[in-house]
Amino acid sequence: MLSSFTSSFGFGKRSLTATSAVLVLELDAANYSGSGNWLDETVNNNDASLQGTPAHTSNTHFDLVPGDGDFFSISDNSVLDSMSQLSVQMWINIDTINASGPNMLYSKRGTTSDGYVAFFTTTGWTFRFGTGTGTGFTYSTAPTTGAWQQFVVTIGSSGSKLYINGSEVTNSVYTGNNSNIITSAALDLFNVNPRPQTGPVTMDGKVGVVKLYNGVLSSADVTNEFNTYKTRYGL
DSSP: OEEEEEEEEETTEEEEEEEEEEEEEEEEGGGOOSSSEEOOOSTTOOOEEEESOOEEETTTEEEEOGGGTOEEEEOOOHHHHTOSSEEEEEEEEEEEOOTTSOEEEEEEOSSTTSSEEEEEETTEEEEEESOOTTOSEEEOSOOOBSSEEEEEEEEETTEEEEEETTEEEEEESOOOOGGGOOSSOOEEESSOSSSSOSSOBOOEEEEEEEEEEEEOOOHHHHHHHHHHHTTTTTO
16 A cells, blocks of 8 residues: 555644555566466556457566457456546557557446546546546547656545656546446456447557556655656656
């Protein structure tokens, strides 16, 4: 758990206020066993089953080829259903951006109006949390291609933020709607759920680390995470 807190003392009593983000999913390509399941390193056992034929390279990443149907799927469970606030960290290297539809990052939905979803296009990034088509948190800058990057999105009661390589690049008053989280859909990484759906495409590129948190990471948390992996990915 990543957390920050402040405390004060007075008249013999101690008061404590805290904010925390609980890690509920951790997938690291450096620890892949080669079994066909990308093992969750938390106690939640949110293992991701490999779909298609994603190649595992150099103990650092998977290569995803859309034409091979490459993505990862995590079975629905109560931990993924009960997100009250959301933070997602991914280390990705995008080869090309498909202009014909949204390039998926993650998707846990039963329809287009529930769950949580993220994607990028040639013109920017979009993140939604329990809200339908046309609403969400956006960053209107095309993602970098051909280079490793860390992105972290946080969506909570105080608004939303997007960080790229440890630095905040945009923020919003968007808070999502955690009461509208689907409780029966799998979580797909780099593909869209529900499947099939016209338009969305699998990401063409590489992925090294995926982390999902129930809660909002602080800027210090994000910086610490960036520093943990930056040498591995040449930054």
